[in-house]
Amino acid sequence: MTQILVPKDLQEALELLAIDHPPRLLAGGTDLLVLRKDNPEKFASFLVLENVRELCGIHKENNRIRIGSRATHSEIEHSSILMKYAPVLAHAAAEIGSVQIRNRGTIGGNIVNASPAGDLIPALIALDAVAELHSLYRKREIPLREFFLGPGRTVCRLNELLVAIHFELPDAREHGVFLKIGPRKAVACSKVNVAVQALMHHRTVEWIRIALGAVAPTVIRAPRTEAWLQGKRLSPELIAEARAMVREEISPITDIRSTVEYRRHVAGVLIERALESSLSK
Amino acid sequence: MFKVMKTQSNPSLIGSRVPRSDARAKVCGTEKFIADYSLPGMLHVAVIRSPVPCGELRGSNRQYLETLPGVVATVFAEDIPGENCVPIVWRDMPALATGKAKYAGEPVGLIGAETAEAARRALAMAKLDIHPLQAVTDPEKARDNDALKVYGEDNVFSHLVIRRGNIEKAFAEAAAVVEGTYRTPYQEHAYLEPQGMLAIPEGDGSITVMGSMQCPFYVQSAVATVLGLPLAKVRVIQAATGGAFGGKEDVPSLVATQAALIAWKTGRPARLIYSREEDIISMSKRHPAVIHYRSAADSAGRLLAVEADYILDGGAYATLSPVVLWRSIVHSVGPYRCPNVKVDARAVATNRVPCGAFRGFGSPQILFAVECQMDQLAAKLGVEPAEIRRRNLLAVGDATATGQILKNSVGSLETLEKALAAAGVAPSKEAGEGRRAGRGMSTIFYGMGLGAGGVHLARTGATVQILQDGSAIFSVGTTEMGQGMRTVLGQIVAEELGIAFNCVHMTPTDTSRVPDSGPTVASRSTTMSGNALLRACAPLRETLLHVAAGILEAESANLVLTQGKVETRGTNPPRAVELQKVIDECFRRRECLASEGWYRTEGTTFDRATGQGDAYVAYAWATNIVDIEVDTETGVVEVMRIVAAHDVGRAVNLSGVEGQIEGGTVQGMGYALLEEILCQDGIIQNSEFGLYHIPTAEDAPKIEPIVVEKPFDGGPFGAKGFGEQPLMGIAPAIANAVADAIGIRFSELPITPERVLAALNSKTAI
Numbered sequence A: 001m002t003q004i005l006v007p008k009d010l011q012e013a014l015e016l017l018a019i020d021h022p023p024r025l026l027a028g029g030t031d032l033l034v035l036r037k038d039n040p041e042k043f044a045s046f047l048v049l050e051n052v053r054e055l056c057g058i059h060k061e062n063n064r065i066r067i068g069s070r071a072t073h074s075e076i077e078h079s080s081i082l083m084k085y086a087p088v089l090a091h092a093a094a095e096i097g098s099v100q101i102r103n104r105g106t107i108g109g110n111i112v113n114a115s116p117a118g119d120l121i122p123a124l125i126a127l128d129a130v131a132e133l134h135s136l137y138r139k140r141e142i143p144l145r146e147f148f149l150g151p152g153r154t155v156c157r158l159n160e161l162l163v164a165i166h167f168e169l170p171d172a173r174e175h176g177v178f179l180k181i182g183p184r185k186a187v188a189c190s191k192v193n194v195a196v197q198a199l200m201h202h203r204t205v206e207w208i209r210i211a212l213g214a215v216a217p218t219v220i221r222a223p224r225t226e227a228w229l230q231g232k233r234l235s236p237e238l239i240a241e242a243r244a245m246v247r248e249e250i251s252p253i254t255d256i257r258s259t260v261e262y263r264r265h266v267a268g269v270l271i272e273r274a275l276e277s278s279l280s281k
Numbered sequence B: 001m002f003k004v005m006k007t008q009s010n011p012s013l014i015g016s017r018v019p020r021s022d023a024r025a026k027v028c029g030t031e032k033f034i035a036d037y038s039l040p041g042m043l044h045v046a047v048i049r050s051p052v053p054c055g056e057l058r059g060s061n062r063q064y065l066e067t068l069p070g071v072v073a074t075v076f077a078e079d080i081p082g083e084n085c086v087p088i089v090w091r092d093m094p095a096l097a098t099g100k101a102k103y104a105g106e107p108v109g110l111i112g113a114e115t116a117e118a119a120r121r122a123l124a125m126a127k128l129d130i131h132p133l134q135a136v137t138d139p140e141k142a143r144d145n146d147a148l149k150v151y152g153e154d155n156v157f158s159h160l161v162i163r164r165g166n167i168e169k170a171f172a173e174a175a176a177v178v179e180g181t182y183r184t185p186y187q188e189h190a191y192l193e194p195q196g197m198l199a200i201p202e203g204d205g206s207i208t209v210m211g212s213m214q215c216p217f218y219v220q221s222a223v224a225t226v227l228g229l230p231l232a233k234v235r236v237i238q239a240a241t242g243g244a245f246g247g248k249e250d251v252p253s254l255v256a257t258q259a260a261l262i263a264w265k266t267g268r269p270a271r272l273i274y275s276r277e278e279d280i281i282s283m284s285k286r287h288p289a290v291i292h293y294r295s296a297a298d299s300a301g302r303l304l305a306v307e308a309d310y311i312l313d314g315g316a317y318a319t320l321s322p323v324v325l326w327r328s329i330v331h332s333v334g335p336y337r338c339p340n341v342k343v344d345a346r347a348v349a350t351n352r353v354p355c356g357a358f359r360g361f362g363s364p365q366i367l368f369a370v371e372c373q374m375d376q377l378a379a380k381l382g383v384e385p386a387e388i389r390r391r392n393l394l395a396v397g398d399a400t401a402t403g404q405i406l407k408n409s410v411g412s413l414e415t416l417e418k419a420l421a422a423a424g425v426a427p428s429k430e431a432g433e434g435r436r437a438g439r440g441m442s443t444i445f446y447g448m449g450l451g452a453g454g455v456h457l458a459r460t461g462a463t464v465q466i467l468q469d470g471s472a473i474f475s476v477g478t479t480e481m482g483q484g485m486r487t488v489l490g491q492i493v494a495e496e497l498g499i500a501f502n503c504v505h506m507t508p509t510d511t512s513r514v515p516d517s518g519p520t521v522a523s524r525s526t527t528m529s530g531n532a533l534l535r536a537c538a539p540l541r542e543t544l545l546h547v548a549a550g551i552l553e554a555e556s557a558n559l560v561l562t563q564g565k566v567e568t569r570g571t572n573p574p575r576a577v578e579l580q581k582v583i584d585e586c587f588r589r590r591e592c593l594a595s596e597g598w599y600r601t602e603g604t605t606f607d608r609a610t611g612q613g614d615a616y617v618a619y620a621w622a623t624n625i626v627d628i629e630v631d632t633e634t635g636v637v638e639v640m641r642i643v644a645a646h647d648v649g650r651a652v653n654l655s656g657v658e659g660q661i662e663g664g665t666v667q668g669m670g671y672a673l674l675e676e677i678l679c680q681d682g683i684i685q686n687s688e689f690g691l692y693h694i695p696t697a698e699d700a701p702k703i704e705p706i707v708v709e710k711p712f713d714g715g716p717f718g719a720k721g722f723g724e725q726p727l728m729g730i731a732p733a734i735a736n737a738v739a740d741a742i743g744i745r746f747s748e749l750p751i752t753p754e755r756v757l758a759a760l761n762s763k764t765a766i
């Protein structure tokens, strides 16, 4: 028998989690129910977040943006706040699955599921986002770049709940791009995805954050390439060098979805395209 | 040769765009598929499968399984009351493996339990004592001398040939020779609804089986064989079937035996709904093929000779492979004149899942080779791809590769010219930075119906009944699986009887209603069931006209039956009587307003020694023109536009034909670019839709269907039937377009970005 708990608010949810074998958090279920299909015994008890209002909403709060963990991909895709301040995230959300999946799937689920190919994660890491984790006894904030331990593994404990994600309000001059290559145009897991967030001044890179997915056990930044680009003036030659450098910084594998050669090559191409689009702004 | 069937000049319903009669129920979700049926006391079946591609079966823990909560029965080979055999073309496939399991996923035992959950839990506890043996998992090595034997002495299920003319001489004299080896992959049907069956033991010693299927009469024969019952005691009813594409031709027979065996053993209804994963690992697929192909042409670009030697991977059992192979050789030269032909085709046995029917039935593989060869010949001779086809296309009076002289209904050239005109000028090769554009084409043909290879099944029955209120029901032995048959046949009945389309209803296909009508395959339903219905309607029309003649005081020969009324012809003013009045009068007089029709195909021949004969009664013709763009940095091939011109004889329902063109084209795109079953050492690695990708609506390009109508005098209103052709020529057209765009010829499918990029890189490196 499957047990389904439906807490009415955050406090009750945290209380229900504060036991030895806590129930599994269920947001949109688009990852979890796929997992459960093959292994129902492993998922005896669910805590459904449907009524927990504290997890909803996308807000601009002074100098930061805060997104409740239950925000769906559709909400993110169409959020006027995100379109204005963090289009990289809105665009990433728009590339996820299909309309049905975007209506169900949430940002919290995408993060805690911790797929190396999860599409929101590079965008959030490029925005230098921070995860807010609550348990009954403590609250902590973890920068997303330190959040992931490996495929499907994060620092979030079983009795913790990801309440929200926040990041500093991007400067109006910042520029963000998300690009993904999957096997087809929709309902496709990324073979490679990249997100770039940068502040440019007359084509000179003041700073840049580059995040790549599906090219390592977790989504990664490309710190060497970022540092090298900083302060330089973007040119086709520079972009070509950055492309080569990024290919050195990643450690893709061959698996059922693609090959190491392909991923390495295309990661470079996507970075090149992201930088070119910054150039055109 | 053919009796000329109905070819009314300007019928109102034929050729119209009547909406699908099943659309509303399917869109609204009220249609009942087999998983929607449930009966009191119904058991749920789970299938214990071999985990290895080849293994000696030594036992199982069935006693233990039977003690598990909710488990009511298990069935293994030794419990089968009849013959342990699922008869398809031959009788080599058991219902449950015994002695040896021959492919990973092969059914070995069955569990019947009170709930689906209990069945699944028991399945998780099931253990087979199975000793793994070495397996033949590479079809290209199946015929090696030292290969283990999966079938017979040489692992060859069937070897078919064509011997025509003298190829040696032709190759010696040719102006251009092109040679290639082509590899095509498995293709998974990916029907929306997985396989499923419900078996109901009736109190009287008979059994009823319902489920998702194309061929109720195949299912009937399999269940009767396995249970040891006469056919008369097995009734099979098709439930609404959510897609098939050939994947529900032969294998539902196997699925039905699984439900039936548990039902028979327990005396309780038993239902089995496959999970997607077990469906993908154990159900039929399109045969992978390896094709060596050599073609020769003279300096005028005329095809002189073809030599083809190829294998299809049949998998562990013959199932439909002998007939798939047969269709493939008939199509092995394409729609072209060619005086000298030597073809050797073999269906080989491997320890892999048995392959079967899939839209095109062996022809897409060989047509891929044929059409890639044609473009290469054209290039060698310096003529345009369209021109080389124009010079070689079969026309009325020409002989096909099997020596069949074409007598009528040959729209090959018309599809070519119309497609070319619609496609217009090819886009520039430079499609922006890092993008190259290309155009490719293919011209194909398709033998209608079962042909000489299935002549013993080439018959159909139908019944029609007019009811008192002026509505009508009809029954046929072919099935609706989403292709639109029910609508087209309803149009034909409505047209013939003058009854409104929405007052005509098709009953579920049921073996107890119509005689064995063969399978629903080979794009044959519109023609075969259509012809049987025309014959069933004829006496009803006669009765109606006779009775109307009495009412109108006219000769029945001078009456016409139109929608809703009977009118006099040649009198001024015309006199008319409402059809309902005529029907009322028929009932008052106790006339019989029920009738049966029977139709069989005549005139096909085939000589196995030479591969010569009148293979099919008629052929459909098509030309596809495809525009693509290649992203040369990511290797992604994007299909921009497809113009597809099809000669269908007569489009009984224009929207239906266009729908088939769109769906088949996109399925062909998947075959060309995307779809790949990854099979490692005989074990399928991607048995889920998260890993086996078919195109989505967003991937679909702009598709421009063109309907050409060269009436076939053996088909209802001139129709030849339709359904498979749209898929068949897409892959070579795309490969030709890719070659046009980037100068690289891919002779292996699918043309994935990984392969394109690797090829581009090695080319740049050279």
Ligand SMILES: Cc1cc2nc3c(=O)[nH]c(=O)nc-3n(C[C@H](O)[C@H](O)[C@H](O)COP(=O)(O)OP(=O)(O)OC[C@H]3O[C@@H](n4cnc5c(N)ncnc54)[C@H](O)[C@@H]3O)c2cc1C
Binding pocket: A024, A025, A026, A027, A028, A029, A030, A031, A032, A033, A034, A069, A070, A095, A096, A097, A098, A101, A104, A105, A106, A107, A108, A109, A110, A111, A112, A113, A117, A118, A119, A120, A156, A160, A161, A162, A163, A187, A188, A189, A190
């Ligand atoms: C057909 C299909 C297509 C898809 N396409 C894409 C795609 O293109 N790109 C992509 O990135 N993903 C894709 N996905 C994966 C999935 O939709 C996303 O990862 C989605 O964001 C998961 O969110 P969810 O709310 O459904 O998570 P759930 O399935 O509800 O949960 C996922 C995991 O997160 C945990 N969790 C959920 N909420 C919280 C919380 N607040 N605190 C702590 N833990 C929590 C759950 O316990 C579970 O472990 C696809 C999935 C499907 C089925």
